[in-house]
Amino acid sequence: CDMNWREYPMARLLLPLLLGIGTEAIGQEWLQWVAIIAFTLLMALLAFWQKPGWRFSRRWWFGLVLNLCFFLFGILRAHFHDERRHPCYPGASPDRKSIILGRVSELQPTASKLRLSVAIQAAADTTGMLQTAVGSIIVYVDVTAGSRQLHAGDVLLLNAKRLPVQGALNPQAFDYRRYLHYQNVHLQAFVEENDWKLLAHRPSLATRARELRRFYLQVLKRHLPTNNEYAVAAALILGNKADLSDETRNAYAHTGAMHVLAVSGLHVGIIQLLVSFLLGLLRLPWRQWTLVRTLLLLASIWAFALLTGASPSVLRAATLFSFLSIGQAMKRRANIYNTLAASACLLLCIDPYLLFNIGFQLSYLAVLGIVYFQPVFYRQWYIQNRAGDYLWKLLAVSLAAQLTTLPLSLYYFHQFPLYFWLSGLIVVPAAALILSAGLALFALHLVPVVGMAVGKLLYGIIWTVNALVFLIQQIPGGLIEGFWVGKAATCLLYLILLGVVLARESRNFKWVLAALGCLLIVAALHATREVQVHHQQALVVYHVPRATALTLFEGKQAGLAGSEGLSDKQLEYACQNHQWYRRARLPASQPLSGKAHGHGWWYRRGALQYGAHRLLVVQDEGHLPGGAGLRVDVVLLCNGVDIKLEQLLEKVDFRLVLIDGSNPPWTARTWREQARSLGIECHYTAEDGAWMQEW
Structure with missing residues (x-):
C-alpha cells in the first residue's frame, strides 16, 4: 500500500x-535577522494567499511556504528562548561579588555542598543598585544548620560572584556546560555561610508539588526499611533517583531495566488506566x-506529572495521553502518529530545548517503535496459550522499543545490555504492581492495619524484582561496553531504519537500495576509523581533581600512569569515554614512581620518552636531576611541589610547563605568573582542559 502523507498533517x-x-x-x-525578515514576508504571503485567481494546481506552493514558516519559527523560537537574549539578563561577574535576589526552585545535596537552582529576580548592576533581572543560576552553599532548613520556594539574598559554567575539561567527557545550556542555565556561584540570607518563603505550584513529594518519600521510608527497596520505590513511583546506590543503578542499567526507574510513558499510562478504571466504576447518570x-482524568495525569518532577519524558507522556483522552471524550479516533507529532509540536513550542534532552528523544523514539514495530513482531508468532501470548506481547514491546532507541543509546551510553528482553518480562508487569501498591499506600498509610x-x-514486590534484576546481572556476557558511534553514523543508522519502514509500506525496492547505501557508508566510516586507530600515537594528560593521570596511546594499546590513590571512579569519569573513542584497551593504572614500556616509548620514575619527545614528571624535588643540562620538551608539575620555575630552569631545559589537577589552584596561579614572566608556554588543565600531543 502507498503511504498517504495527508493523513499526518502534524507530522x-x-x-x-x-x-x-x-x-x-x-x-x-546573523541567522536570527535573516529568519525574522523571511518569516515576516512569508506570513504576509500566507495572509494574502486566498486571492482570486490562484489555481488549485498551485496548492503545493502553500505547503512549501507553510513548511518554511515552521522552519523559520523553529529558528526564532529557539533563539529567543535562550535566557541570555533577554534584555534583563544579568550576565557573569567573575571578578567581583554582587548582590543577587532570587527564589529557590530546587535543592539537591552533593558530596560536600548543597546545590540550589535559583531563579534570579533582581541583580546588582555595576553601580551596586538592584535592578530587575531574569535568568537562572546554580548556587553551591556549605552544608550548615542554616542551609539544612532551606526549602524550594525560599527567597534568598546572595552576595557572590556570578561565574560562567565550565565546559568539559577532558576529551569526549560529559559536557556539563552544554547540559546546563539546554536547561537554560548559564551561571553558577559558590556562596560562603555569611554571604546568603533567607528573606521569605513563597512557594509556587511546582514547589508545593515538591513538598508533597518529600512528604510521600517519608511515607515510603517508614514502610520500606532497606535502602535498595526504598530507593527503587522512590524512583519508580515518585521520580526521585537521588537515593539509588551505584550498585543498584549498575544492576538496572546493565540489564536494560533502567527505563523503569525513570518515570515516563509506562507510568503515565498505568495512571490513566487506574483512574479510568476507578471512574468507570462510578457511572453517574449526569x-x-x-x-x-x-477533566478528572486530565487532572490526575498532570498531578502525577507535577508530583514526579515534570521531566521531559513525563511531559511527553502527559501531553500525549491528554490528547488521547480528549479525543476519546469527543468520540474521535485520532491517528496515533498525528497525536504524537502534535504533542511534540506543543512541547517544543513551549520549550524548544527539549529537543536536545536525552529523555525526550528516547521517549518519543520508544513510543514510535512500540506503535509501529510491536504489531509487526507480534504477528510473526501466534501463541494459543494465554500466558505465553502475554509474555510474547511483552517481549514484542521490548524488541520494538529497543530497535528504535538502539542507535541513540549507543551514541549516548556506549553499551548494549543483551538481556534487556529478559529483564523486560519482569520489570514491566512489576512496575504496574509497584505503582498501584505505592499509590494505595499513599492513600491508606494512616489506616493502621x-x-x-x-x-x-510493596516491600515484597520490590525485593523480589531487585533480587531477579541482580540475578540477571550475574549471567555472563550480559553487557557489551565500549561502543563509539558518532553523530554521522547515528543519523545513518536511523536513515537505514527509515528506509526499511518506507520499503515495507510502499513496496518499492528503491528504499531498500537507499537503506543499503546508508549501510555501505556506515561500513566505510567504520573502516576509515579503524585505519586511523591502527596508526594512532598520542599522549594525553587528563584533568583529574586532586590527582594525576596520563595515558599514552599506541594503536589499540595504551599505557596509563597515575598518582597513588587514583580511584576507578575518577578514571572512569576522566578518561573512559576517550579510551572508547580511541578503541584502546586501557590497563590498570601504574604508579608515577614505577616503570613501563611499549613499542615506541618507555617510562621510568617520572621520565617519559615517546617518539622523539621527552616529558618529565615532577612530584617532588627527588625527581629532579642532580646536575644541570637535562633537555626535555615538557615538564609536568604535580602535587603542589615546592619549587619555583626559575630553580627548575637551572637544572632542566624545557619549552612547556604542564600543571594538572593535583595542584592547589593558588599554586597553579603562581606558576602561571612565573611562566608568563619567563616567556615559557604554560598549560593548566583546570582552565585549559586536558593536554594532548599526537605524533
Missing part, C-alpha cells in the same frame, strides 16, 4: 520545526459526566 509540520530548532543550535548570530470524567499490610506487600 509533516513537525519536521521543519525540528530542523529549525536544530539549525539555530549550530547557526550564527448529562455532563463525560466532561467531568475527562491496612496501611502496614500494603507497605509489606
Whole structure:
C-alpha cells in the first residue's frame, strides 16, 4: 500500500520545526535577522494567499511556504528562548561579588555542598543598585544548620560572584556546560555561610508539588526499611533517583531495566488506566459526566506529572495521553502518529530545548517503535496459550522499543545490555504492581492495619524484582561496553531504519537500495576509523581533581600512569569515554614512581620518552636531576611541589610547563605568573582542559 502523507498533517509540520530548532543550535548570530525578515514576508504571503485567481494546481506552493514558516519559527523560537537574549539578563561577574535576589526552585545535596537552582529576580548592576533581572543560576552553599532548613520556594539574598559554567575539561567527557545550556542555565556561584540570607518563603505550584513529594518519600521510608527497596520505590513511583546506590543503578542499567526507574510513558499510562478504571466504576447518570470524567482524568495525569518532577519524558507522556483522552471524550479516533507529532509540536513550542534532552528523544523514539514495530513482531508468532501470548506481547514491546532507541543509546551510553528482553518480562508487569501498591499506600498509610499490610506487600514486590534484576546481572556476557558511534553514523543508522519502514509500506525496492547505501557508508566510516586507530600515537594528560593521570596511546594499546590513590571512579569519569573513542584497551593504572614500556616509548620514575619527545614528571624535588643540562620538551608539575620555575630552569631545559589537577589552584596561579614572566608556554588543565600531543 502507498503511504498517504495527508493523513499526518502534524507530522509533516513537525519536521521543519525540528530542523529549525536544530539549525539555530549550530547557526550564527546573523541567522536570527535573516529568519525574522523571511518569516515576516512569508506570513504576509500566507495572509494574502486566498486571492482570486490562484489555481488549485498551485496548492503545493502553500505547503512549501507553510513548511518554511515552521522552519523559520523553529529558528526564532529557539533563539529567543535562550535566557541570555533577554534584555534583563544579568550576565557573569567573575571578578567581583554582587548582590543577587532570587527564589529557590530546587535543592539537591552533593558530596560536600548543597546545590540550589535559583531563579534570579533582581541583580546588582555595576553601580551596586538592584535592578530587575531574569535568568537562572546554580548556587553551591556549605552544608550548615542554616542551609539544612532551606526549602524550594525560599527567597534568598546572595552576595557572590556570578561565574560562567565550565565546559568539559577532558576529551569526549560529559559536557556539563552544554547540559546546563539546554536547561537554560548559564551561571553558577559558590556562596560562603555569611554571604546568603533567607528573606521569605513563597512557594509556587511546582514547589508545593515538591513538598508533597518529600512528604510521600517519608511515607515510603517508614514502610520500606532497606535502602535498595526504598530507593527503587522512590524512583519508580515518585521520580526521585537521588537515593539509588551505584550498585543498584549498575544492576538496572546493565540489564536494560533502567527505563523503569525513570518515570515516563509506562507510568503515565498505568495512571490513566487506574483512574479510568476507578471512574468507570462510578457511572453517574449526569448529562455532563463525560466532561467531568475527562477533566478528572486530565487532572490526575498532570498531578502525577507535577508530583514526579515534570521531566521531559513525563511531559511527553502527559501531553500525549491528554490528547488521547480528549479525543476519546469527543468520540474521535485520532491517528496515533498525528497525536504524537502534535504533542511534540506543543512541547517544543513551549520549550524548544527539549529537543536536545536525552529523555525526550528516547521517549518519543520508544513510543514510535512500540506503535509501529510491536504489531509487526507480534504477528510473526501466534501463541494459543494465554500466558505465553502475554509474555510474547511483552517481549514484542521490548524488541520494538529497543530497535528504535538502539542507535541513540549507543551514541549516548556506549553499551548494549543483551538481556534487556529478559529483564523486560519482569520489570514491566512489576512496575504496574509497584505503582498501584505505592499509590494505595499513599492513600491508606494512616489506616493502621491496612496501611502496614500494603507497605509489606510493596516491600515484597520490590525485593523480589531487585533480587531477579541482580540475578540477571550475574549471567555472563550480559553487557557489551565500549561502543563509539558518532553523530554521522547515528543519523545513518536511523536513515537505514527509515528506509526499511518506507520499503515495507510502499513496496518499492528503491528504499531498500537507499537503506543499503546508508549501510555501505556506515561500513566505510567504520573502516576509515579503524585505519586511523591502527596508526594512532598520542599522549594525553587528563584533568583529574586532586590527582594525576596520563595515558599514552599506541594503536589499540595504551599505557596509563597515575598518582597513588587514583580511584576507578575518577578514571572512569576522566578518561573512559576517550579510551572508547580511541578503541584502546586501557590497563590498570601504574604508579608515577614505577616503570613501563611499549613499542615506541618507555617510562621510568617520572621520565617519559615517546617518539622523539621527552616529558618529565615532577612530584617532588627527588625527581629532579642532580646536575644541570637535562633537555626535555615538557615538564609536568604535580602535587603542589615546592619549587619555583626559575630553580627548575637551572637544572632542566624545557619549552612547556604542564600543571594538572593535583595542584592547589593558588599554586597553579603562581606558576602561571612565573611562566608568563619567563616567556615559557604554560598549560593548566583546570582552565585549559586536558593536554594532548599526537605524533
